[in-house]
Amino acid sequence: MATQHSRSAARLMMAPAVFLLLVWMLVPLSMTLWFSFRKYLPLRGGDLGWAGFDNYVRFVTSSSFWPSVMTTLMIVGGVLVVTVVLGVLLAILLDQPMWGQGVVRILVIAPFFVMPTVSALVWKNMFMDPVNGLFAHLWKFFGAEPIAWLSEASMQSLIMIVSWQWLPFATLILLTAIQSLDSEQLEAAEMDGAPPLARFFHIILPHLSRAITVVILIQTIFLLSIFAEIFVTTQGSFGTKTLTYLIFQRVLESQNVGLGSAGGVYAIILANIVALFLMRIVGKNLDA
C-alpha cells in the first residue's frame, strides 16, 4: 500500500497523538492503581503508607457495594431499552415526509445540547416537584394525588431523565440508518404481500441492527459513568446510588482516596465485564 518511506513518515507524524493519548490514559490509571494500595486520608494525616489489599476488601464488603452495582446496571439497562425502543419509533416518524421537517428534527435533537446538570435540575424542579411541578399540577387536574417522583419512584425518575437526554442521540443515529434503507426493498416487500408490521420486523428492524448496536455500545460507555443527574436530584438516596456515586462518596464525603481508588478499579472491571457481554451479544452485528 505504501512505500517504506511514507510508512515511517506516517509513524513519525502519528507519534505525538499516540504519545498524548497514552499519557492521558496511563497517568490517571497508574495513579488510581497506586492510591488504591495506599492508606490515603487527605484531612486525617495524608498518605499513611501501604495498605495492601485492605481498600479492595473494605470496598467490596461494604453493604453499599452490591446494591450500587445493581443500581448501575439497572439504570444502564433501563435507559438503553427506553432510548432504543423510542429511538426507533421516533426515527421512523421523523423519516416520514411532513411539513416543517427541518425544524422538528432540530427540536428533537435539542435535549442533547442541554448539560446533564441543567436538564436534571429542570426535571427535578419544573416537572417532578411534588408541590409546584407540572406533573403535580397534571395529577391534581385529574383529581389524583401528586407523586413525590424522586423519592417514591426514584429509579424510574432517573431513568426518565437520563433517557430524555440520550433519546436524541439514539434517534439521530437511527434516523440516518433508516434514511439509508433502499426504498425499493420496502416496495419489493409490499409487492411480496408484507403488511406494514411485517415490513417493520422483516426489513426495517434488520436493516437497523447495526445502528442499534452502535447506539447500545456508545451509550453504555457513557451511561456507566452518569453522575451529575444523581448528584443534583437524589444525592444517591432512595436506592439510586450507582458505583460512580459510591466512589464519589468514598473519596470526597469520607475523604478516603485509597478506598475510592479501589472502587475505581472495580468500576473498570465492571465496565470490562459489561463490554465483554455486549460484544458477545451484539458484536456480531458489526461484522460486514
Add this chain to the structure above:
Amino acid sequence: MGRIQLKQVKKSFGDVTVIPPLDLTIEDGEFTVFVGPSGCGKSTLLRLIAGLEDTTDGVIEIDGKDATMLPPAKRSLAMVFQSYALYPHMSVRKNIAFPMKMAGMDKAEQDKRIASAAKALNLTDYLDRRPGQLSGGQRQRVAIGRAIVREPAAFLFDEPLSNLDAALRVGMRMEISELHKKLDTTMIYVTHDQVEAMTMADKIVVLHAGVIEQVGSPLELYRNPRNKFVAGFIGSPRMNFIEGPEAAKHDAQTIGIRPEHIEVSTTEGLWQGRVGVAEHLGSDTFIHVHGVPGCDPMTVRVGGEIPVHHGDTVFLNPNLDHLHRFDAKGLRIQ
C-alpha cells in the same frame, strides 16, 4: 391468466402531469416492452400497474376486474426491481421464500417451489448464501426466483438488466426470453434500451413524455414507424433524417433513411460526402459521412470492411424502397 387493461389512466404529481390519459391493453401471455428515453414515464406507468403509485384518474383492470384501488399485494403481480431489492440480511432461500411466507403457504409447498425455482435458475448451490456474496447476475436470478415462486398473473420488470455488464446482459436477455416461453405468463418489461426491446418483445410500447407514440411488434415498428420519434428511437444506429431541398423532392418536410439502407460507392451515387469517423465492429463498419446536404453527419452501415479512410470522398446511394417520409408535424406520410 394475466390480461391487463388501462383505461384513460392518468398520473399527475401536483401540477405536473406525467402521464396524460392513456389507453393500453396487454393480452394474456404477451411479452410487452415499454421503451422510451429516460423521463418518458415508462417506469411510472409500470409502478401504476404494480400499485406502488396511485392513479390520478382512470381504471386499471387485471383479468377484467377493477384493480385501480387494490394494494400491490392483492394484484397478483410480481416485480423485479432495477436494484434487485433483495433483502440483504436473509439468505437466498429466505429471500425466495419471503412472498410465500407472507402468504402463509405451508412449509412443504414452499420447499418444493424453492427447489424447482432454484433448479430452473441455477441457484441450487447458492441457496444458503447471502445476497452480498453473489455476483450481479446471480442476484438478478434470485430476484427473478422470488417473483416466480408466487406464480403471479404477470411479471413486471423495471430495467432489470441495466446494472449488469454487457456480456451478462445478453445472457440474461436470453434467459428471461426463455423463461417467458416456458412459463407463458404475461410479462411487462421496462427499458430505455431499444436493443432489449427489439430482441425480447412480442409487443413494444414506445413512450415519449408520457404519451404512447406507437404500439406494435418489433418489426412493425422498424418497418412502419408512425412518426419521426419512433423512427429515430427504434433501430441502431439511428435513422438519418434529411431536411431541406432533398426532402422537398419527395414532397416531405423530412425524409428518413436507415444506415443499413444506404450503399457506399467510391465512384458514383446520389449524394456525395467526406468520410469522418469510421467505427469498425468487425462484422460491420459504421461510417459517418460529412457534407451531405440536409444531414450532417450521415451514418452508413457497411457489411464487413471497406477500404475508405478519413477524409476520402464517397458517394451514397439510398435504397428508395426504404425511404420514410414525414410531414411538418413529424407524422409519417404513407
